[in-house]
Amino acid sequence: MDEIFAIASSLWKRLLGVKVVYFLTACAITLIAITNLYDVLMIGENRALMVDTGMMLVTAAAMLTVISLAFDIPKELQSGVASVLLAKPLGRTHYLIGKLMGISWVGIFITGLISIGFLVIYSISHGTPGQELVKALVLICLSVIPMASVVLLFSSFLNEAVAATISTVAIWLGYSLFALKGFTLYDLSVFNMGAEAFYGYEISTFFVVKAAFSALLTAVSFLCLTSFIFNKRDL
Amino acid sequence: MSKSNIIKILIFILAVGLNVKTIQSIHNDQKAINSDRELVTKMPMASFHKFWADVKWMLYIQYMGSIDLTTDKNSKDLFEEAKSILDLDPGFYKVYEISALMLSAKTPDYAVELLERGQKTQENKDDWRLYQLAGNIRHQETFFNKKANRLDKIQDAIGYYRQALTKPGVMPVLEKTYIKIKAQERYEQDKNLNLLVAELQEWDKYINEKALSPEYGMEAEGDMMLSVDEDTKSNILNLIQRIKREVPEDLTGKNTSQKLLKSIFRDIKTCGTCYVEYRAGDKFCSNCSNPVKTFGTCPNAQCGKVHSGGKFCQHCGTGLKVSKARKKR
Numbered sequence: 001m002d003e004i005f006a007i008a009s010s011l012w013k014r015l016l017g018v019k020v021v022y023f024l025t026a027c028a029i030t031l032i033a034i035t036n037l038y039d040v041l042m043i044g045e046n047r048a049l050m051v052d053t054g055m056m057l058v059t060a061a062a063m064l065t066v067i068s069l070a071f072d073i074p075k076e077l078q079s080g081v082a083s084v085l086l087a088k089p090l091g092r093t094h095y096l097i098g099k100l101m102g103i104s105w106v107g108i109f110i111t112g113l114i115s116i117g118f119l120v121i122y123s124i125s126h127g128t129p130g131q132e133l134v135k136a137l138v139l140i141c142l143s144v145i146p147m148a149s150v151v152l153l154f155s156s157f158l159n160e161a162v163a164a165t166i167s168t169v170a171i172w173l174g175y176s177l178f179a180l181k182g183f184t185l186y187d188l189s190v191f192n193m194g195a196e197a198f199y200g201y202e203i204s205t206f207f208v209v210k211a212a213f214s215a216l217l218t219a220v221s222f223l224c225l226t227s228f229i230f231n232k233r234d235l
Numbered sequence: 236m237s238k239s240n241i242i243k244i245l246i247f248i249l250a251v252g253l254n255v256k257t258i259q260s261i262h263n264d265q266k267a268i269n270s271d272r273e274l275v276t277k278m279p280m281a282s283f284h285k286f287w288a289d290v291k292w293m294l295y296i297q298y299m300g301s302i303d304l305t306t307d308k309n310s311k312d313l314f315e316e317a318k319s320i321l322d323l324d325p326g327f328y329k330v331y332e333i334s335a336l337m338l339s340a341k342t343p344d345y346a347v348e349l350l351e352r353g354q355k356t357q358e359n360k361d362d363w364r365l366y367q368l369a370g371n372i373r374h375q376e377t378f379f380n381k382k383a384n385r386l387d388k389i390q391d392a393i394g395y396y397r398q399a400l401t402k403p404g405v406m407p408v409l410e411k412t413y414i415k416i417k418a419q420e421r422y423e424q425d426k427n428l429n430l431l432v433a434e435l436q437e438w439d440k441y442i443n444e445k446a447l448s449p450e451y452g453m454e455a456e457g458d459m460m461l462s463v464d465e466d467t468k469s470n471i472l473n474l475i476q477r478i479k480r481e482v483p484e485d486l487t488g489k490n491t492s493q494k495l496l497k498s499i500f501r502d503i504k505t506c507g508t509c510y511v512e513y514r515a516g517d518k519f520c521s522n523c524s525n526p527v528k529t530f531g532t533c534p535n536a537q538c539g540k541v542h543s544g545g546k547f548c549q550h551c552g553t554g555l556k557v558s559k560a561r562k563k564r
Contacts, residue, residue: 038293041293041296042289042292042293042296043296043329043333044329045289045292045329048285048289048327049289052285052286052288052289053286053289055282055285055286056282056283056286059281059282059283063281171281172279172281173279175279175280175281175282176277176278176279176280176281184254184255184258184259184262185251185254185255185258186254187258187262188282189282190258190261190262190265191282192282193265193268194282194285195269195271195272195284195285195324195326196265196268196269198285199269199326199358201268201269202268203268204264207261207264207268210257210260210261210264211261213257214254214257214258214261217250217251217253217254217257218250218254220246220247220250221247221250221251221254224243224244224246224247224250225247227243228240228243228244228247231240
């Protein structure tokens with residue numbers, strides 16, 4: 001367990017040590033604040049623009065954060081860092097779990113940071129945000145976990161560029177698979193409740209719990225698949 | 236196959252199976268929370284549909300601003316563009332309202348089509364303004380569209396107004412429009428009918444219907460508007476007065492006027508000649524100078540002042556007669 005935490009915290013320190021992460025977070029929060037100036041251009045619908053931009057930027061931040069894993073693992077494998085790590089009494093599955101945990105922490109931290117900034121700006125501009133808005137943001141933060149597991153799968157056997165591209169496509173499609181009737185193996189649209197939050201429809205806490213459970217199950221299933229492939233790989 | 240691989244496969248199958256069940260359950264919850272999700276375009280846009288609808292809305296506003304005059308060509312473009320925004324966000328009320336207003340003059344059918352689409356969404360299905368706007372557009376066609384079948388358009392408008400009147404928060408002024416157009420419908424069917432009398436009959440019918448039906452007049456959610464408000468009363472009284480002035484010989488108008496005066500106007504006193512309301516202490520009608528039956532004055536001949544009710548006159552202390560009906564109450 002200690003090894004898993006060591007790998008996770010190493011990824012956490014490395015990614016959050018990059019100053020540009022905070023700069024981009026500040027840019028995202030500034031963009032959200034700017035939408036409040038679109039009152040006339042939107043014919044009074046600037047609240048909608050603020051909520052939708054906020055949700056979009058939090059989701060985009062989640063996507064970009066997890067995609068950074070597609071560069072991290074292949075790079076470690078190519079440079080031999082992973083081989084050194086795996087030479088120690090550390091299983092390949094532990095390595096993958098460590099990476100998944102690390103990127104999930106980073107993703108949840110960054111999306112959480114932007115979400116808090118968004119909620120502060122919203123409360124200054126439009127009054128106290130409703131519970132539904134907070135729950136919708138929590139759901140986006142949770143979506144980091146299944147997204148990270150998808151990236152983990154592709155980055156375990158593909159090179160950086162290909163893994164990043166395919167992961168982006170897989171995440172993008174993950175939100176649209178609900179359109180294919182009956183397809184419920186993997187669906188990221190369960191974390192998209194932005195419209196419901198904006199229109200004030202009630203999102204129960206049980207719904208959020210179910211979505212969190214689905215996030216964990218998606219991560220576990222992808223992790224099993226990744227581990228199966230990764231263990232077969234000749235490093 | 237190694238033991239660890241078998242365990243992984245088993246965990247994988249178990250996780251996928253449980254996840255499928257969980258996602259199915261979440262989908263059902265999502266449908267129950269917001270049925271408009273079904274109306275959103277299936278285009279793969281990650282979760283950015285609503286954000287993209289906002290961007291398109293801004294571009295749409297710019298496009299509307301660039302139009303000097305609506306033509307068949309740009310009306311079609313506006314309609315298609317509005318539909319594409321609504322595909323992304325079916326609950327976007329402003330798109331329905333502004334597009335319908337923009338399209339109503341040149342292509343009213345497009346405008347009504349958009350409004351009907353809005354009326355089917357969970358977000359807007361109870362918004363009376365969408366029904367009223369559709370009614371107004373059909374009503375306006377009876378004036379400007381010479382080719383249109385007047386009666387058909389009137390009946391369409393009636394349908395929309397009627398639906399609007401059943402929605403929460405509807406403005407009472409809409410009742411007046413509804414009654415006027417109902418009278419117009421009757422007039423279209425029988426040109427011998429007097430429009431004022433038809434309107435009064437419609438008021439009578441509507442008030443009775445409203446009193447009996449729980450469908451009508453929701454002032455706010457769960458709050459029934461069964462009593463006739465002052466504005467409506469004033470409209471009806473004006474109508475009664477006009478009928479008396481303009482078509483005094485119309486028997487139907489006379490009978491309906493009497494019926495309404497005895498029901499909704501039983502608490503006020505009106506002049507028997509011109510039906511203008513008079514107040515306590517008045518001896519003659521201020522409108523037609525005919526003598527009226529004085530009420531609300533002290534029975535003491537030396538006092539005769541208007542009293543404010545109660546058991547005794549506040550000016551001279553004379554005991555006031557309290558009617559049997561009032562005593563019972």
